[in-house]
Amino acid sequence: MRLYLIGMPGAGKTTLGRALATALELPFFDLDEEIVRQEGRSVAEVFQTEGEVYFRCREAEVLRELVERQPRLVLATGGGTPCFHHNLELLLETGLTLYLAVPLPELVRRLHESAAARPLLAQLSDVAALEARLHETLAARQRFYDRAPLRCAAPTCTVEAVLHLLATYQASA
Numbered sequence: 645m646r647l648y649l650i651g652m653p654g655a656g657k658t659t660l661g662r663a664l665a666t667a668l669e670l671p672f673f674d675l676d677e678e679i680v681r682q683e684g685r686s687v688a689e690v691f692q693t694e695g696e697v698y699f700r701c702r703e704a705e706v707l708r709e710l711v712e713r714q715p716r717l718v719l720a721t722g723g724g725t726p727c728f729h730h731n732l733e734l735l736l737e738t739g740l741t742l743y744l745a746v747p748l749p750e751l752v753r754r755l756h757e758s759a760a761a762r763p764l765l766a767q768l769s770d771v772a773a774l775e776a777r778l779h780e781t782l783a784a785r786q787r788f789y790d791r792a793p794l795r796c797a798a799p800t801c802t803v804e805a806v807l808h809l810l811a812t813y814q815a816s817a
């Protein structure tokens with residue numbers, strides 16, 4: 645099985661993905677980490693030096709390499725992954741996609757401390773600016789996220805809840 649996690653930055657794709665992979669006994673991958681490994685520099689550095697267009701090309705390439713190589717995995721994507729280069733179609737065709745839906749105020753709370761390390765959120769002067777940026781980003785991305793066949797809404801988005809969701813989905817498929 646290939647299980648893909650999608651959702652906004654701060655939704656918990658990396659954190660929950662890792663725990664789900666352990667529970668499902670599947671290898672775990674984080675798309676950003678794979679890009680960082682191949683590039684030999686951080687996501688922030690790639691954005692700063694090469695720009696977002698380059699990052700999105702690399703993201704799409706690394707995603708395709710991973711999918712081809714790994715028939716079994718849990719993959720935490722980046723927040724923007726489903727919205728570029730027809731990546732969402734690839735996810736929908738090659739595995740099961742789970743959208744982690746987290747309300748905006750909770751995203752703001754989680755990202756307030758770590759926004760500096762996230763290039764699209766860095767340099768926002770205060771919480772109001774961070775909230776406005778996240779609101780705008782979510783509005784543009786919602787139509788992509790909503791195409792995932794599975795959806796889990798915080799605060800009940802636990803490993804146990806997702807395992808139950810998967811079992812129900814697979815029984816009905």
Ligand SMILES: Nc1ncnc2c1ncn2[C@@H]1O[C@H](COP(=O)(O)OP(=O)(O)O)[C@@H](O)[C@H]1O
Pocket residue numbers: 651652653654655656657658659660720754755758
């Ligand atoms: N279920 C959760 N409840 C509270 N905080 C969480 C939860 N999942 C993740 N976090 C926190 O939110 C931040 C972003 O989590 P992360 O897994 O990196 O999200 P993503 O990969 O979707 O950007 C981290 O500080 C993490 O500790």
Ligand SMILES: O=C(O)C1=C[C@@H](OP(=O)(O)O)[C@@H](O)[C@H](O)C1
Pocket residue numbers: 651652653654657658676687721722723724725762763764
């Ligand atoms: O939302 C985005 O466009 C991005 C989210 C990041 O991943 P996380 O969602 O894990 O923060 C990372 O891929 C890059 O900084 C771009």
Ligand SMILES: [Mg+2]
Pocket residue numbers: 657658674676720721722
């Ligand atoms: Mg992540």
